Ligand SMILES: Nc1ncnc2c1ncn2[C@@H]1O[C@H](COP(=O)(O)OP(=O)(O)OP(=O)(O)O)[C@@H](O)[C@H]1O
């Protein structure tokens with residue numbers, strides 16, 4: 005087996021809001037191996053973004069990570085001092101936020117924002133940093149980087165902004181990239197280009213990646229392994245092949261059946277009946293039980309364990325053994 | 336390029352506003368009574384013919400619109416007319432000129448100091464949103480916005496001013512006679528007179544500015560680019576000040592531009608409290624004496640100051656925000 | 663996810679107002695505001711019972727209503743707990759009557775301001791286009807007007823006609839109201855823009871509901887929470903403005919107001935601190951009460967608007 009790079013265990017991040025405590029991430033466990041791409045899938049509101057933010061320790065107030073370990077190359081990130089953490093962010097782990105149209109500061113030029121990050125983590129001169137920034141823009145497929153570098157975000161298209169966000173993430177040669185729905189906000193044609201770019205860069209730089217998406221098609225296309233989330237918890241984890249061919253969790257089965265065809269990348273998942281549960285007062289027992297076609301009394305009474313079922317596979321369901329789930333996309 | 340165009344368009348639309356305001360004032364004040372009657376009240380030897388002569392002299396016998404046009408044409412040559420009584424009939428521009436400086440001195444110093452104090456407090460409060468500190472700042476500011484400026488001023492005078500045995504001179508720009516100057520220095524004397532009004536004024540307008548800074552900051556801090564900056568490992572101070580504050584300045588500027596107009600029009604109150612010889616007090620006197628040219632002059636000057644403040648705000652805005660700068 | 667039903671009419675389980683009240687109760691600052699306002703409302707309602715002397719009462723032998731002695735600028739004592747002012751008015755009584763005046767001013771001016779704001783905000787937000795443009799330009803004009811100066815001038819005119827400014831309070835209230843709408847109208851407009859996009863309004867527009875019906879049946883109820891908050895804050899602001907006017911001596915001197923007491927006391931600050939201090943405390947407390955209440959309501963009714 006390959007070497008584990010990031011290992012998250014029992015992660016809990018809650019938001020302490022006016023209306024109550026939102027249990028956005030409630031006991032998430034996942035691994036990323038060196039050089040691989042892990043897909044993190046789930047409906048809107050399932051806690052994908054908050055998981056990534058918790059790993060980076062940038063959860064916005066009133067959110068707090070209250071439990072768990074985030075082991076990254078032998079260090080528990082949750083135990084590091086803030087100043088130590090700053091040298092991991094952007095340098096060793098990079099994060100590409102969800103919406104490219106808003107991830108660049110509108111009042112600084114593209115160059116300013118790239119140079120700023122480069123110079124924060126590397127002892128280089130401003131001139132060198134600028135040259136590096138231009139080179140980066142070039143490497144993410146931006147034409148005329150010398151012009152772009154002096155432009156401001158409002159002068160750029162969504163796709164270009166996303167390329168710049170990717171360039172910024174790559175600027176200090178990270179070992180791990182957390183890409184939060186890198187294509188969702190973009191036009192379909194641009195989506196394909198950005199995905200190609202990510203796959204390409206990954207090959208070249210051999211960087212590990214967590215690709216957050218709610219598109220099973222993208223997972224099939226890009227990911228080595230996949231972790232399925234539901235309401236802040238893991239449903240199952242396995243290699244892409246395992247999960248697609250042989251889903252072990254009823255939610256995964258439902259997800260797969262909602263993908264009409266892998267070639268036809270759908271914008272949204274949910275054709276699953278019912279809606280994402282309230283995370284302030286989540287359903288008792290298994291959180292999926294109100295929507296689960298196989299639910300029994302035990303599912304209402306007791307929260308199942310996240311069981312290891314061999315070869316790096318985990319399932320979070322009382323009945324995985326007895327159920328014979330079918331994959332709508334199995335070949 | 337288009338900034339100039341933008342400014343010109345703005346100026347064009349302010350022109351009718353300017354005429355509207357002045358004409359409004361012109362008409363209302365003429366409803367307020369007959370200044371000649373007031374001037375000559377109790378003077379039994381003044382005959383009705385003499386009064387009529389005075390009216391002719393002031394141009395009050397003509398229809399209002401003619402008076403207005405006359406005044407406007409004078410205004411374009413830079414002449415604001417002569418006061419009826421104030422300053423012994425001095426030119427209005429002279430009367431206002433002296434006092435406008437005093438007004439601006441107090442207003443601008445107060446605004447500048449309160450911004451200087453409010454920005455760090457508001458930023459800190461926004462940064463630690465929901466904390467005890469934030470709660471304390473918000474609630475204190477709420478109490479602060481509730482204290483009327485004149486009450487705060489009067490309390491300060493009661494406790495601190497020489498009028499009641501305290502340290503600071505009560506109101507005024509300077510001591511009456513040079514032998515009261517501290518160490519014989521006129522400059523020190525003036526500074527000494529500034530301390531009480533400026534500090535009270537600063538604190539009086541502080542609370543709303545703190546709330547403004549806080550809310551603009553909160554709005555910006557929840558934006559994705561702040562998260563992205565943090566995720567790039569930038570120092571927290573860089574995230575907050577370089578990215579956060581710079582963006583928060585945009586809404587702040589707009590508010591401050593409007594707020595300054597509001598403060599200026601409140602000058603009669605502020606200046607009465609501090610016995611401060613500015614245009615606000617001049618206005619109160621002029622109304623009480625029905626000194627029309629002075630009333631008009633003050634309205635013109637305060638409106639102009641407000642408009643200039645707005646234009647400066649616009650320019651500053653364009654300077655900070657590339658979206659306007661380059662469009 | 664967007665519902666086709668009007669969310670103010672159809673809500674599952676506990677209504678949103680009940681929820682808001684629950685949030686409100688949990689906020690001590692808001693409760694404090696409510697108590698303060700309630701206390702003042704009590705004083706205003708029963709002022710004649712609480713105050714020992716009639717309003718603006720000059721205690722001369724010829725005044726059958728007023729048994730006090732002619733004793734200007736007396737410090738606080740048992741007979742005059744807040745002392746007397748330069749007219750020999752009992753400051754305590756004046757301050758108590760000031761409560762009623764303050765409510766009158768606050769509610770009156772705010773009613774005027776809010777009617778105008780609602781009409782302009784709703785029209786601008788709903789009709790958009792040229793109407794919106796025109797109304798927003800008008801709003802900007804009102805925002806740069808030297809409102810306070812014009813107010814003083816107007817009141818001077820009143821003096822000219824009545825000599826004591828009698829009846830001036832109503833006019834003053836009207837003018838304050840007529841100049842206080844621009845900020846509120848802007849906020850309401852942006853709220854309307856937000857609500858207008860909701861699906862149920864689109865739907866009722868498509869089934870051909872009249873603009874009037876949509877505006878007042880559907881849009882207004884959905885911006886009501888914002889309106890309530892703005893109203894409360896506007897009350898506080900109006901009371902402050904009027905106090906400033908009276909402090910300068912431009913108010914209606916036939917009505918006992920806190921600002922008027924300030925006017926009387928200002929020339930005697932060094933001799934009689936009590937004439938300024940007590941009305942000032944009352945004024946600050948009431949304004950604070952409305953401000954705390956308004957902010958509490960904002961937190962409770964619309965957590966989104968928290969800042
Ligand atoms: N700042 C916040 N305050 C309160 N709750 C929050 C906050 N941020 C996220 N949440 C809650 O956390 C839960 C998970 O949100 P998250 O953004 O991680 O979902 P997601 O899986 O990324 O969804 P999407 O596909 O829409 O991006 C949601 O229920 C959301 O309401």
Ligand code: SF4
Nearest residue numbers: 290293296303321322
């Ligand atoms: S535990 Fe029960 S409810 Fe949950 S997924 Fe398994 S079968 Fe369905």
Ligand SMILES: [Mg+2]
Nearest residue numbers: 052053054102
């Ligand atoms: Mg997300």
